[in-house]
Amino acid sequence: MLAWGGHQLLPGPSSAGSCTGNRLKASREVEPVDLPNCHLVRGVESGSEDIDILPSGLAFLSVGLKVPGIQCFAPEKPGGILLLDLNQDKPRALELRVSRGFDLTSFNPHGISTFIDEDGAVYLFVANHPEFKSTVEIFRFEEEDNSLLHLKTVRHELLPSVNDVVAVGPEHFYATNSHYFSDLFLKYLEVYLNLRWTNVIYYSPEGVRVVADGFDSANGITMSPDEKYVYVADSFAHEIHVMEKHANRSLTQVKVLHLDTVVDNLSIDPSTGDLWVGCHPNCLKLIIYDASNPPASEVLRIQNVLSEAPAVTTVYANNGSVLQGSTVASVYGGQLLIGTLFHRALQCQL
Numbered sequence: 001m002l003a004w005g006g007h008q009l010l011p012g013p014s015s016a017g018s019c020t021g022n023r024l025k026a027s028r029e030v031e032p033v034d035l036p037n038c039h040l041v042r043g044v045e046s047g048s049e050d051i052d053i054l055p056s057g058l059a060f061l062s063v064g065l066k067v068p069g070i071q072c073f074a075p076e077k078p079g080g081i082l083l084l085d086l087n088q089d090k091p092r093a094l095e096l097r098v099s100r101g102f103d104l105t106s107f108n109p110h111g112i113s114t115f116i117d118e119d120g121a122v123y124l125f126v127a128n129h130p131e132f133k134s135t136v137e138i139f140r141f142e143e144e145d146n147s148l149l150h151l152k153t154v155r156h157e158l159l160p161s162v163n164d165v166v167a168v169g170p171e172h173f174y175a176t177n178s179h180y181f182s183d184l185f186l187k188y189l190e191v192y193l194n195l196r197w198t199n200v201i202y203y204s205p206e207g208v209r210v211v212a213d214g215f216d217s218a219n220g221i222t223m224s225p226d227e228k229y230v231y232v233a234d235s236f237a238h239e240i241h242v243m244e245k246h247a248n249r250s251l252t253q254v255k256v257l258h259l260d261t262v263v264d265n266l267s268i269d270p271s272t273g274d275l276w277v278g279c280h281p282n283c284l285k286l287i288i289y290d291a292s293n294p295p296a297s298e299v300l301r302i303q304n305v306l307s308e309a310p311a312v313t314t315v316y317a318n319n320g321s322v323l324q325g326s327t328v329a330s331v332y333g334g335q336l337l338i339g340t341l342f343h344r345a346l347q348c349q350l
């Protein structure tokens with residue numbers, strides 16, 4: 001069942017309710033929107049910042065993200081990648097083994113993306129923050145023994161603060177930088193000054209370049225099912241940018257959707273092309289964490305994204321009593337998986 005929330009596309013840029021600087025306002029409280037059949041996923045206790053679901057119904061969850069100044073329920077435990085089989089009834093999330101040689105002790109996974117090659121090989125791209133630096137790790141998923149074979153670590157001066165990735169080839173991806181600087185103090189300063197210096201990078205082994213910039217804080221990124229459009233969430237600007245993707249992998253802006261919430265990760269329903277968005281309606285509560293007044297969760301579905309009049313629906317909203325700080329919502333076969341920055345994950349029937 002879908003409930004219609006109060007969301008509308010706003011006519012222009014909105015400054016109210018952001019998370020930082022002058023925008024450090026505790027923004028709106030959410031009106032609860034429930035789904036009838038939801039349960040917390042077993043095995044997810046300390047965040048599930050991003051989720052990517054294969055056409056087979058196997059879902060990858062990046063868990064245990066640590067960000068300076070943000071709540072963490074398992075500070076001593078490294079992050080990891082969990083696997084959830086959505087073909088099972090109330091599945092439990094299982095941690096994938098990672099091949100020897102990869103430093104698991106500093107694994108701090110953030111945004112993720114999968115790529116399926118022509119030969120059926122599945123690659124998992126992971127934005128990683130070992131010691132709060134930024135890399136993109138490329139793994140091959142070995143389904144027969146529930147493991148990830150580490151293939152490559154990508155480090156580059158154009159990737160100072162990677163938030164999310166979308167894979168477009170076995171070693172090719174777009175990535176968002178949510179900050180221009182890698183230094184923590186300069187990160188705070190750039191947000192405070194609202195520099196809008198963050199960007200989208202295209203990476204291939206042949207070259208690395210900026211393909212879009214001018215974002216307040218570029219965050220989630222995904223691609224339309226026909227691979228003609230790339231969608232970029234600008235968190236603090238409350239915007240989703242629709243970008244046309246060209247043969248040479250450059251991007252040009254088609255339009256911008258203005259919302260009234262802090263948008264985090266973006267997912268696509270491959271069957272409809274609908275965008276699913278994990279949002280923070282009161283993200284100040286993420287920064288100043290109070291267990292008795294926790295951050296809310298909010299999931300939006302945007303239909304007919306490319307049309308003149310996209311339809312925005314609040315599919316799920318909770319004041320934090322069930323789920324705190326939603327970052328991502330992904331769908332598979334009538335099921336919705338909602339992940340969070342540092343809390344749990346929720347599985348619902350639509």
Ligand SMILES: [Ca+2]
Binds near residue numbers: 050051112113164221
């Ligand atoms: Ca992602």
Ligand SMILES: [Ca+2]
Binds near residue numbers: 163219
């Ligand atoms: Ca994100």
